[in-house]
Amino acid sequence: MVVILDNGHGAETAGKCSPVWADMTQLKEYEFNRDVTALIAYKCKMAHIPFVMLVPEYSDISLAERVKRADAVYRKDRRAFLFSIHANAGGGTGWEAWTSKGKTKSDEYCTILYEEAERAFGKEWKIRKDTLDGDPDKESQFYILKHTKCPAVLSENFFMDTERDCRFIMSHEGRERIAEVHFRAIKRIFDEYGKD
Ligand SMILES: [Zn+2]
Secondary structure, three states: OOEEEEOOOOOOOOOOEOOOOOOOOOOEHHHHHHHHHHHHHHHHHHOOOOEEEOOOOOOOOOHHHHHHHHHHHHHHOOOOEEEEEEEEOOOOOOEEEEEOOOOOHHHHHHHHHHHHHHHHHOOOOOEOOOOOOOOOOEEOOOHHHHHOOOOEEEEEEEEOOOHHHHHHHHOHHHHHHHHHHHHHHHHHHHHHHOOO
């Protein structure tokens, strides 16, 4: 079993950044995604959990190419699953995660990720949920979720265009806590699904 870590977007992806705050700081989503993904990878490495970095490049790798790479890993290992790490935008607050539409293994993995996020952030932050279909994830048609054959979960880790959220994900503490949430979920998935 292997976890595929996707860091979303490249350095030149247009519009994926926070406003420039009063102190002139600004978050670029590609940088945040890569930093958190690297922290997760390091935790996996220390725990001897096999992982693949889907996009080692700094440039923008097309979604079609990302799907191709994920599917190539999945063909070799049918237990492989993908976590895609993002920051949210659109003026809300809090944490959420998405899976492809319909009932798949992704839903079970996403539920585990939500449990860890709730445990870590639930007292201080809004955990955004769509519980109409019985599991908490907000189902969507994000390209990578829709097109990859691999079970896939996409997390939107707080809002880069809401200042309180953005300050949190610019901080090392925030990034470390987000990485830890993902790592704990990955560990649980390996323990619960990796044996058969
Ligand atoms: Zn994104």
